[in-house]
């Protein structure tokens with residue numbers, strides 16, 4: 001069975017085609033600048049040369065048509081006929097409380113995703129465009145959706161509620177949802193396999209550190225807390241996002257700087273984090289290079305970034321009463337020796353013994369970077385969200401169970417109801 005995995009954004013669309021017989025990637029690529037007359041389709045077929053095509057792509061339906069055309073292209077294609085795409089899996093950022101595992105797309109699922117537009121205004125509408133574009137191009141092909149929030153639906157109410165009037169949760173579903181769930185699920189489970197220990201018996205802290213960054217506490221195979229909140233702005237310091245901030249700062253700066261809601265939101269999401277503090281870049285490579293060539297401000301930004309991660313690891317060690325494994329993943333987590341070392345340097349109180357040599361070697365591979373004697377196994381596990389989406393889609397269209405646990409979110413206690 002061949003499965004096309006799609007991650008649709010408002011002006012871009014990434015794809016990966018899997019042959020599930022051996023789980024190999026037949027092709028991958030992306031369409032950028034959807035909505036413009038000079039949109040770019042970059043296509044990487046396995047075993048063939050990459051190709052880049054510039055053309056007018058005004059909406060997602062055309063983008064999908066172009067991608068499908070590329071998949072069966074006589075020269076750049078990897079399939080004989082379009083009927084060889086047997087199912088499509090979509091990444092969807094926000095599943096709210098409605099979804100705690102992946103599901104097959106039907107009318108009810110689509111209306112639920114639409115109802116969540118308010119909670120993820122930048123993401124869910126774009127995913128819906130992707131789903132509809134596939135329906136138009138491949139009307140008979142089953143589609144599944146895999147949610148970034150689903151894995152975290154196991155969080156207990158004391159971890160997911162904010163200490164604000166309960167009516168706001170009841171009326172607007174304001175609570176912590178958490179994101180990067182597909183990645184946290186994948187790397188925590190791989191960590192257990194790597195260590196040869198039962199997933200259901202481990203206390204794992206996963207650090208997904210890319211442009212967006214979040215930590216999760218995964219206890220006995222379930223997410224019990226995570227650093228992102230109702231939106232992906234809360235928690236760690238990120239490339240351009242502030243992460244945790246005193247909420248009183250928001251109305252304060254709005255008044256002092258005469259900012260609108262959109263302006264303050266844009267400041268916290270796009271002009272903060274590593275970019276704001278380093279004054280150089282949101283990109284960890286550039287900040288690290290500047291730090292290593294003696295730039296003190298870059299060094300300060302780096303310290304602030306890694307301090308916040310360490311603080312969350314400590315908090316989650318307390319939440320779980322200990323840690324068996326600490327996992328680094330995503331762009332920075334997988335690639336930055338310096339960040340991993342700095343984060344782990346203050347964690348000896350947990351019995352964590354970092355191994356410098358292991359940290360330096362084995363790039364791109366799953367590996368242990370703590371000593372054999374360390375009480376906490378520190379691992380680098382490259383994430384693979386696309387594969388998780390393909391796997392769940394395959395399971396669902398074959399009539400099986402998707403990954404993850406279908407849970408009903410814990411009932412929040414209330415008086416008199």
Ligand code: ADP
Pocket residue numbers: 209210211212239282283284285286288330331332335336337
């Ligand atoms: P996104 O959240 O956009 O998916 P990624 O997971 O791709 O982000 O991570 C992007 C981040 O990874 C950038 O900050 C980039 O600088 C960082 N990164 C990639 N390679 C390295 C490296 N070799 N050393 C340090 N940081 C790296």
